[in-house]
Amino acid sequence: MFDNLSDRLDSAFKLLKGEGRISEINVATTVKEIRRALVDADVNYKIAKEFTDKVKDKALGEKVLTAVSPGQLMVKIVKDELVELMGGTETELDLSDKPTIILIAGLQGSGKTTFSGKLANYLNTKKHKKPLLVAGDVYRPAAINQLQVLGEQIKVPVYTEPENKDVVQIALNAIAQAKKDGNGVVIIDTAGRLAVDEAMMTEVANIKNAVNPREILFVVDSMTGQDAVNTAKAFNDRLDFTGVVLTKLDGDTRGGAALSIQYTVTKPIKFVSMGEKLDTLDVFYPERMAQRILGMGDIISLVERAQDQFDEEEAKKIEKKIRANKFDFDDFKTQLGQIKKMGNIKDLLGMIPGIGKAIKDIDISDDAFKGIEAMIDSMTPQERANPDIITPARRKRIAVGAGKDISEMNAFMKQFEQMRGMMKQMNKFKGMGMPGMGMP
Ligand code: GDP
Numbered sequence: 001m002f003d004n005l006s007d008r009l010d011s012a013f014k015l016l017k018g019e020g021r022i023s024e025i026n027v028a029t030t031v032k033e034i035r036r037a038l039v040d041a042d043v044n045y046k047i048a049k050e051f052t053d054k055v056k057d058k059a060l061g062e063k064v065l066t067a068v069s070p071g072q073l074m075v076k077i078v079k080d081e082l083v084e085l086m087g088g089t090e091t092e093l094d095l096s097d098k099p100t101i102i103l104i105a106g107l108q109g110s111g112k113t114t115f116s117g118k119l120a121n122y123l124n125t126k127k128h129k130k131p132l133l134v135a136g137d138v139y140r141p142a143a144i145n146q147l148q149v150l151g152e153q154i155k156v157p158v159y160t161e162p163e164n165k166d167v168v169q170i171a172l173n174a175i176a177q178a179k180k181d182g183n184g185v186v187i188i189d190t191a192g193r194l195a196v197d198e199a200m201m202t203e204v205a206n207i208k209n210a211v212n213p214r215e216i217l218f219v220v221d222s223m224t225g226q227d228a229v230n231t232a233k234a235f236n237d238r239l240d241f242t243g244v245v246l247t248k249l250d251g252d253t254r255g256g257a258a259l260s261i262q263y264t265v266t267k268p269i270k271f272v273s274m275g276e277k278l279d280t281l282d283v284f285y286p287e288r289m290a291q292r293i294l295g296m297g298d299i300i301s302l303v304e305r306a307q308d309q310f311d312e313e314e315a316k317k318i319e320k321k322i323r324a325n326k327f328d329f330d331d332f333k334t335q336l337g338q339i340k341k342m343g344n345i346k347d348l349l350g351m352i353p354g355i356g357k358a359i360k361d362i363d364i365s366d367d368a369f370k371g372i373e374a375m376i377d378s379m380t381p382q383e384r385a386n387p388d389i390i391t392p393a394r395r396k397r398i399a400v401g402a403g404k405d406i407s408e409m410n411a412f413m414k415q416f417e418q419m420r421g422m423m424k425q426m427n428k429f430k431g432m433g434m435p436g437m438g439m440p
Helices: 003-014 024-040 045-061 070-085 112-125 141-154 167-181 198-211 226-239 256-265 286-293 299-309 312-323 329-341 345-350 366-377 381-385 392-402 406-432
Strands: 100-106 131-136 185-190 215-221 243-247 269-273 281-283
Touching: 003 024, 003 070, 003 286, 024 045, 024 070, 045 070, 045 256, 070 256, 070 286, 100 112, 100 198, 100 226, 112 131, 112 141, 112 185, 112 215, 112 243, 112 269, 112 281, 131 141, 131 167, 167 185, 167 198, 185 198, 198 226, 215 226, 226 256, 243 256, 256 269, 312 329, 312 406, 329 366, 329 381, 366 392, 366 406, 392 406
Parallel strands: 100 185, 100 215, 131 185, 215 243, 243 269
Antiparallel strands: 269 281
16 A cells, blocks of 8 residues: 555655755755655645645754754654645544434445445444445446345345335435334445436435435545545535545555545545455544555554454463463464454555565465465364374375475474474463563
């Protein structure tokens, strides 16, 4: 995400490296580079210009601080301005109505339906709002079906009227049903078109007028850059939406949309969507996003995601086994599963400060675990529970069963043994208590 922009900003800051102090001249060159980087990331020129003018004024206005190098000072100024450009602080959904109606709008293919599923799952599991999804795209039977499938996956009910083409009526019926069933939130997924068109806008506007939603979320594909911003403007002029959802931020997006939308429509980005997994919906935090753009990582989001996916019961069980030096392949597989649930591995590593840049050209796919899992699956239950009984002959059989080379199986066993060795060491230390740590 935003790799190119991050690199370019980094180079701009390097121009100040070695400079003892901020001056008119060195600031001018750096600022020019920053502006170019923004424009190349698909930020509108006017916005980029205004941004860098502010950065320049701030930099020149700073007192010369001996403790901070000009490079560091510039990073700080740019970070603060990026945060500001993206809306300052995070904006939460207003869920105060009973039920709260949320209307989802956007172009076809922007990720509306996927987002509706993620949002429903989030409101169901995190906010306990008992949401109802409404299939409002009545023109494509596949769209209704898609929402039903999502609903089943996340165990959220989906309201449909496949024979009815009157979306306003469907929406009103759904809300009546939600009141009866005690749903806390009604999420209405609407039909999109490939481009902004009058009929689509009229339809969404009609639904809006009829149901008076508390939130209207405009969903937009961040990969479409400047187009995303223009589309946002068209939808906002017509619908006066309450927030933006940026999707496909996991892809090779240049970042322009994230940086320009708030400026253009003065509406907050409320969520970002990265990937198709329904259990990862990210609230948009301008501060954290700015840090990621500047390659500072986003450790807070990483920890939150880990907490979200963490199964405490499982963790306790595994900890007990580690304590008793009984960690086995079943535990290993459980742990792999938990890591995988946290999302795309490369994305996760990118949240660790300093790592994102180092690994950007390395191909790390989620398939990396597949070979290991295949080997574990190829073991018998006894072998999984008692790694010590795995003789060379068994290793061979397991490797063949997993379609792996014996050398890969041996390497995996070696790593596993090393890991267990480390766990044993840790247990020993724990028993003794660590002497003298941290005391001078
Ligand atoms: P809709 O037409 O607006 O309802 O869009 P869909 O939800 O059907 O999404 C269109 C396509 O984009 C589908 O293939 C989705 O799987 C994919 N998609 C949606 N959200 C994301 C995302 O955050 N990241 C990626 N990589 N793909 C997404």
